[in-house]
Amino acid sequence: MATFDYGIKAIHPGTAQAHILGFGAAQSATGAIDSLQVWGGPTSASQVFAVHPSGEVRMGTSSSASLATTATRGFLGITSCAGVPTGIPADLSATHAGLIYDRTNHKLYINLAGTWRSVAVT
DSSP states (O other), X not given: OEEEEEEEEEEOTTTOOXXXXXXXXXXXXXXXXXXXXEEEESSTTSEEEEEOTTSOEEESOSSSOOOOTTOSSOOOOOOEESSOOOSOOSSOOTTOOXXXXXXXXXXXXXXXXXXXXXXXXX
């Protein structure tokens, strides 16, 4: 698999380590684009976001290791609000769902086609 990377490389003044922020396209053995990736860190192996042609979205490092139970970094963050959401997401199509966490009532809300549905988080 070939990978084509484009980005910005900088030397961190305090550590003298090279850090990269960029994007790339991974090509499969057949020559098709396998994924579009955004990454940051010392190398492109520090992938943080990838979108595949099938529509699959992956977040996290490109390593095969799971996140440790003691981890303090590497979590997916979603938007939150203080109370029940009432607005209807304007930029989502009828086939996409909006997601938000109500931090006051401890509920996860999903909006599909203008209707909010909730799941209690205990």
